[in-house]
Amino acid sequence: MNWKTVREWLKIYYSREELDRLRKQGEKDAEEMALDKMLDKNGREYKSNDIQVTCIHCKHAKFGLGQAQLNTRGLTFMGLDWLNESVHTLICKRCGYIHWFSGEVSEIKE
Numbered sequence: 150m151n152w153k154t155v156r157e158w159l160k161i162y163y164s165r166e167e168l169d170r171l172r173k174q175g176e177k178d179a180e181e182m183a184l185d186k187m188l189d190k191n192g193r194e195y196k197s198n199d200i201q202v203t204c205i206h207c208k209h210a211k212f213g214l215g216q217a218q219l220n221t222r223g224l225t226f227m228g229l230d231w232l233n234e235s236v237h238t239l240i241c242k243r244c245g246y247i248h249w250f251s252g253e254v255s256e257i258k259e
């Protein structure tokens with residue numbers, strides 16, 4: 150299949166409007182991805198039990214979300230195996246203080 154055949158094929162299956170729409174969707178996706186990247190870099194706002202999380206050290210409100218696995222033999226040995234599963238960590242984007250949550254943490258979206 151040469152390029153001309155491909156173009157003919159595209160013309161049949163996609164109208165110009167459709168191609169325009171696809172191109173715009175692609176641009177929008179790229180913009181959203183860039184926004185996502187920026188939010189990851191600057192941190193996001195989170196809540197736990199409907200209370201907004203602020204850093205206990207510096208009072209900043211933006212964090213990077215992480216997860217940690219707690220079911221290690223060491224914890225079982227210390228009698229902490231009730232924690233068992235994974236916990237959420239919120240790392241303050243300003244001072245780096247790590248907050249640990251064994252319950253749900255959800256992002257606050259505007």
Ligand SMILES: [Zn+2]
Pocket residue numbers: 204205206207208209241242243244245246
């Ligand atoms: Zn902080």
